[in-house]
Amino acid sequence: MQPLIAGNWKMNGVASQLHEIEAVAASVKATLPSTEVLICLPATLITRAVQTAAGRIAIGGEDCSAEISGPFTGDFSSEMLKDAGACAVIVGHSDRRQHHGETDAVVAAKAKAARRAGLLAIICIGETNAQRLAGNALSICGDQIAGSVPKEMTASDAVIGYEPLWAIGSGQMPTSEQIIEMHAHIRACLTQCFGAEGQKVRILYGGSVKPSNAHSILALPQVDGVLVGGASLKSEDFLAICRAAPALNSPTVNSQKEQ
Ligand code: PGA
Numbered sequence: 001m002q003p004l005i006a007g008n009w010k011m012n013g014v015a016s017q018l019h020e021i022e023a024v025a026a027s028v029k030a031t032l033p034s035t036e037v038l039i040c041l042p043a044t045l046i047t048r049a050v051q052t053a054a055g056r057i058a059i060g061g062e063d064c065s066a067e068i069s070g071p072f073t074g075d076f077s078s079e080m081l082k083d084a085g086a087c088a089v090i091v092g093h094s095d096r097r098q099h100h101g102e103t104d105a106v107v108a109a110k111a112k113a114a115r116r117a118g119l120l121a122i123i124c125i126g127e128t129n130a131q132r133l134a135g136n137a138l139s140i141c142g143d144q145i146a147g148s149v150p151k152e153m154t155a156s157d158a159v160i161g162y163e164p165l166w167a168i169g170s171g172q173m174p175t176s177e178q179i180i181e182m183h184a185h186i187r188a189c190l191t192q193c194f195g196a197e198g199q200k201v202r203i204l205y206g207g208s209v210k211p212s213n214a215h216s217i218l219a220l221p222q223v224d225g226v227l228v229g230g231a232s233l234k235s236e237d238f239l240a241i242c243r244a245a246p247a248l249n250s251p252t253v254n255s256q257k258e259q
Contacts, residue, residue, distance in 0.1 A: 007232025104147025167207025
């Protein structure tokens with residue numbers, strides 16, 4: 001599978017930081033032409049980042065409404081993200097699940113909306129520390145797959161982001177064995193829900209990915225890419241992570257953007 005290296009700037013970034021996008025795009029184009037690179041940004045930056053990236057890397061959003069339009073002040077639809085130039089969107093990030101009370105059903109509706117607009121949905125799941133300590137990490141993630149991934153999903157319009165909440169922004173990392181166990185379980189759940197299509201869906205690891213650990217994470221055969229928060233804000237760090245990815249065929253998301 002073509003690995004996907006995705007950044008998530010979260011609520012960070014103004015115009016003066018677009019030079020980080022330029023630096024990543026220039027270096028990916030020059031030295032990593034077959035690595036699939038995506039940076040998900042606050043909606044306010046998308047159009048300018050798309051102009052800066054100029055098709056060299058893909059640009060995405062961090063959330064979308066499930067609705068197309070209407071009286072939802074402050075929200076924006078997947079169609080609006082597409083119109084702004086995005087080719088992907090994160091849905092169900094734990095920040096949204098925790099701070100905005102998003103349930104699996106809401107996340108599934110948003111993933112469906114992403115598909116409707118022709119955006120790649122990065123559907124995030126992951127257990128809390130308490131759930132892991134109680135021995136429920138596998139079942140929690142299995143339930144989140146069953147509840148958050150729309151039935152009509154295909155491998156070309158969705159990827160899964162496995163992000164244990166206790167690893168996000170904490171510098172705490174699961175062991176390789178824990179990542180292998182979780183990704184293998186998620187693969188089994190996807191296959192159970194979606195048959196052969198479920199075998200093709202990429203599963204990204206997210207949570208404290210850094211230049212220093214990216215090689216060992218991306219070397220695991222169960223890992224099809226990474227979702228990077230803090231370390232995506234600095235082009236130097238993010239590029240070091242991109243360089244850790246084994247490059248295979250031509251990128252899907254980038255070419256989706258260029259169409
Ligand atoms: P982190 O965040 O890399 O800063 O841990 C990952 C994420 O929340 O997507």
